[in-house]
Amino acid sequence: MAGPAKFDRWYRRTVVGIPYAWLIVFLLVPFLIVLRISLSQTELAQPPYSPVFDPSAGWQGIKDFVGALSLANFKLLFGDWLYLSSYLRSVTFAAVSTLILLAIGIPIAYGMARSPQRLQPILLIAVILPFWTAFLIRIYAWINILQRDGLLNDALLALGLISAPVTWLATDTAIFIGIVYSYLPFMVLPLYASFDRMDDTLLEAAADLGCPRWKAFWLVTLPLALPGVIAGSLLCFIPIAGEFVIPDLLGGSNAQFIGQTLWTEFAFNRDWPVASALAMVLLAILLVPIVFYQAVQMRALERR
Amino acid sequence: MNMQRRTSPFNIVSVVLGLVFLYVPIAILVIYSFNDSRMVAVWGGWSLRWYRALLEDSAILQAAWVSIRVAFMSACLATVLGTLAALALVRMGRFRGRLPFSAMVYAPMVMPEVIIGLALLLLFVAIDIERGIVTIALAHTTLTMGFVTVIVQSRLLTFDWSLEEAAMDLGCPPFRAFMTVTFPLILPAILAGFMLAFTLSLDDFVIASFTTAPGATTLPIRIYSEVRLGVKPEINAVSTLMLAFVAVVVVAASLLTKRYAAAEKGEARGAL
Numbered sequence: 001m002a003g004p005a006k007f008d009r010w011y012r013r014t015v016v017g018i019p020y021a022w023l024i025v026f027l028l029v030p031f032l033i034v035l036r037i038s039l040s041q042t043e044l045a046q047p048p049y050s051p052v053f054d055p056s057a058g059w060q061g062i063k064d065f066v067g068a069l070s071l072a073n074f075k076l077l078f079g080d081w082l083y084l085s086s087y088l089r090s091v092t093f094a095a096v097s098t099l100i101l102l103a104i105g106i107p108i109a110y111g112m113a114r115s116p117q118r119l120q121p122i123l124l125i126a127v128i129l130p131f132w133t134a135f136l137i138r139i140y141a142w143i144n145i146l147q148r149d150g151l152l153n154d155a156l157l158a159l160g161l162i163s164a165p166v167t168w169l170a171t172d173t174a175i176f177i178g179i180v181y182s183y184l185p186f187m188v189l190p191l192y193a194s195f196d197r198m199d200d201t202l203l204e205a206a207a208d209l210g211c212p213r214w215k216a217f218w219l220v221t222l223p224l225a226l227p228g229v230i231a232g233s234l235l236c237f238i239p240i241a242g243e244f245v246i247p248d249l250l251g252g253s254n255a256q257f258i259g260q261t262l263w264t265e266f267a268f269n270r271d272w273p274v275a276s277a278l279a280m281v282l283l284a285i286l287l288v289p290i291v292f293y294q295a296v297q298m299r300a301l302e303r304r
Numbered sequence: 305m306n307m308q309r310r311t312s313p314f315n316i317v318s319v320v321l322g323l324v325f326l327y328v329p330i331a332i333l334v335i336y337s338f339n340d341s342r343m344v345a346v347w348g349g350w351s352l353r354w355y356r357a358l359l360e361d362s363a364i365l366q367a368a369w370v371s372i373r374v375a376f377m378s379a380c381l382a383t384v385l386g387t388l389a390a391l392a393l394v395r396m397g398r399f400r401g402r403l404p405f406s407a408m409v410y411a412p413m414v415m416p417e418v419i420i421g422l423a424l425l426l427l428f429v430a431i432d433i434e435r436g437i438v439t440i441a442l443a444h445t446t447l448t449m450g451f452v453t454v455i456v457q458s459r460l461l462t463f464d465w466s467l468e469e470a471a472m473d474l475g476c477p478p479f480r481a482f483m484t485v486t487f488p489l490i491l492p493a494i495l496a497g498f499m500l501a502f503t504l505s506l507d508d509f510v511i512a513s514f515t516t517a518p519g520a521t522t523l524p525i526r527i528y529s530e531v532r533l534g535v536k537p538e539i540n541a542v543s544t545l546m547l548a549f550v551a552v553v554v555v556a557a558s559l560l561t562k563r564y565a566a567a568e569k570g571e572a573r574g575a576l
Contacts, residue, residue: 007396014479016388016392019389019405019409020405022449023446024408027423028408030423031423034419034422104322107315110315111316114315115319123323124558125558126327127326129551130330132550133507134507135507136528136531138330140527140539141330142329144333144336145329242416244510245509245510259418262422263418276422283419290411290415294411298410
């Protein structure tokens, strides 16, 4: 990689400054606004979002501003089982789904990495394609299959595995199917990248020394693929915890993911301060995995 | 290097089952979009009637047009911003504020969409712009520029900068050196970034529904409201068209970037 070139100041300022300014205006500032609104009273949370911060009023202005902030929304969140159970449900589903994805994703990614060299680019595109393909439509495809008179029940009845149609839609099982289906490419791609980089001579050495194949996989291959395991797990866990579409379309109405609760507060109750507080707490829960993921991502990009 | 790799039956079965799992639901959706029966679960023979019905469904057509305009605007912006960000990260060394910069570039790629959607909505309300196509496009730009950055960045990391430096040594100003030397060579990666930003925007439901207003209904928002009421054959048809479009774009984009992957592998082999 080339070192920094000798660019003139204006060129540097333009290249760095334009995307930087965009990210500050359209990412950082919005988050500060969310934080700000999560600390205000519901009845005051109409624009201009009182208390208004008025820098011209000097020290008194700052004191008034800080004095009018309130933690009431957060107290409300932590005092209400409805909200707590939403968080718990999201995080539990995200954790369990991530484990299922690992269990399914590892054999697929490993099989891809060990398939003939000329086949691999095709397999890679075959996995990338759904990764980019219409998320919403892929969930919708499962409604076709899982509904009461859908294909899954038809198939199971025809095979004689069940005697009456089973309710699949609006269950937790449907949510898990939807999540695993949607996020499988996110898990397989980083795993494949790790397996593909691996040096086969280590496995040969293990085989020469009489180690069975499954044991060599467990003792040699998997530890070496750990970066892929971590990247894939984070890439799945973080967005699943904030998932809205999958539980909303495939799940029942009795329990909600935090994304749905946030949406309800925002869209139906029009309670923006509570929605903002919900978003802030979700972000706080996910902050450690997000930072961790970014560190992994940056290292991966710089190593290449 | 990979000559000795043996593919075991277990490997083959895993890959085949994985691909079956990924593609069968999509295949069923596509097949049922050609189903003549109004009952979704009953097969009534092959027919194009739902595609014809789509042509008369003005709400869907209007939503598709809104989505295409949003996707085009946001993909153009995201391509310019994402490419600049990639150049900043690869070429500008350790500039001040590099760490928060790279954190902000990658954050929208993993951050739950409900959070980004809410944050951007509150921004648009605070600065009091009318919500609609423009606000969705701005929001999608923030969502997709990181993906462009990653694609362009991985191209730039293996780029031979001596040509651009030679041009600058000969007195060419940096912007012109970039445009005449580097830009044509990284253009395929930039185009791939554009295409992926376009399809991501076309596909997004959550952020669009936070940042939209009743007048600007995108295709995913329209589809979502129909899907919540149950399966409809027209939706199978419009989904199939979207899938076909996205598939063509993604394959084209990966062909654009594949050449480099091949070239990189060649270099690596030469070095060994």
